[in-house]
Amino acid sequence: MKKSLLVLPVLLSFALTACTGTEVTSNPDNKPAASKGQEAPPKEEGARAKIGDTITLDSGEDGLKLEVTVVKVVPSAKPKDEFNVPEPGHRFAAVQIRLKNVGSTTYDDSPGNGAQLIDDEDQQYGEGLNEIALGASIGTSVKLAPGSSRKGYLVFSVPKKVKPTKFQFTLDSGFGPQAGEWLLK
Structure with missing residues (x-):
């Protein structure tokens, strides 16, 4: 009985962590402002990120930090070929992102693992491993040395009737301490 009482605080500590x-x-x-030497006006308090905005995310790893930019959103993207099609009643929606490693250690992950597309009914969709005609996917295995960047599409299969409204991205295959969220309006 005494051993189980000693183990209980340790288990609670792990659970809370x-x-x-x-x-x-x-x-x-x-x-940064376009003019040299001038700073951009600060974003409004409570401003929400949208297409074109960058959010810097920290990782659970020491020294790993990425700037994540939603470059473009394609609500209805054409498949790359006849073998790569959405299931009946669905369409492909694509989000083009740019990742830039602004930390001091190498980023080595699969960006799609931490990506979610959220629709107008607050349902979320994980990234599929599909290719679209518009351009290259960001890839399933991305390695970025400090200072390096990568750009590409994440593709989601969504029901034809829904409207994508938000995009979320989290480092560490979706388990990082921060998630960025962009409005797609």
């Missing part, structure tokens, strides 16, 4: 959760941020980074 595992439940720390992920912080979701939709605050875009400030962008």
